[in-house]
Amino acid sequence: MDPAAPGRFDILQTSFKAASKCLLTACSREAVKRAFPSFTDAERERLYHMLTRVMKAMHATIEEEFDEVCQERQVAAALDKIDDFDEEQNLDVLPSEKTSIEEIEEKISRAKKDEIEHLAALLKKVEESNNAMKARLELLKKGEDSTASRDVLNKLTQLNSTYACEQ
Structure with a gap:
């Protein structure tokens, strides 16, 4: 004034x-x-x-x-x-902008944490799927029940493809 x-x-x-x-x-x-x-x-x-x-x-x-x-x-x-x-x-004018910046930082940080949690969950599912496939492949190599093993292998391949598409 x-x-x-x-x-x-x-x-x-x-x-x-x-x-x-x-x-x-x-x-x-x-x-x-x-x-x-x-x-x-x-x-x-x-x-x-x-x-x-x-x-x-x-x-x-x-x-x-x-x-x-x-x-x-x-x-x-x-x-x-x-x-x-x-x-x-x-x-x-700065304190109101500072509040807005702090709110934006908090929202971005929360979004990043949520994305990390989502990606970690997806990674865990893929690792479980890979481990299951490795176990089935070992069974196939040993020659145990090839028909059942092929069915399991096909299902695991389909699951893996589904998870890969989600990423």
Whole structure:
């Protein structure tokens, strides 16, 4: 925020004074004449001056009371803190990006761990399949029940092909 720029409290004071001034503006001589047609010109003039003094006094009193309430409630300090916080939020872009980066890193790390676990499970299945095939091949080499061995070998080859496609 520009140091010369008005803060929230300055804006509040200016707005309040403008609003109270509009509400408590002394009425014109013509308005008094129209409002009190039965009065003499001298009476209307005295009434006009009295109304003007009352409006000025009310205006000053209301502004003083507004300032006292603001001081009692420490409105200026609170609004300055809000200005400071607002400025920090506008300038402090990095923490929100840092949080996003940390979240992205966590998601990527989790995805990598999941992929490693999946690949490890696939590798284990393939190793088991290979071990089973080796055992069946040993049986074939020894010549035990060649028909049953061929069936088992075909099934293992099919399983191996299925696992190889999954990778």
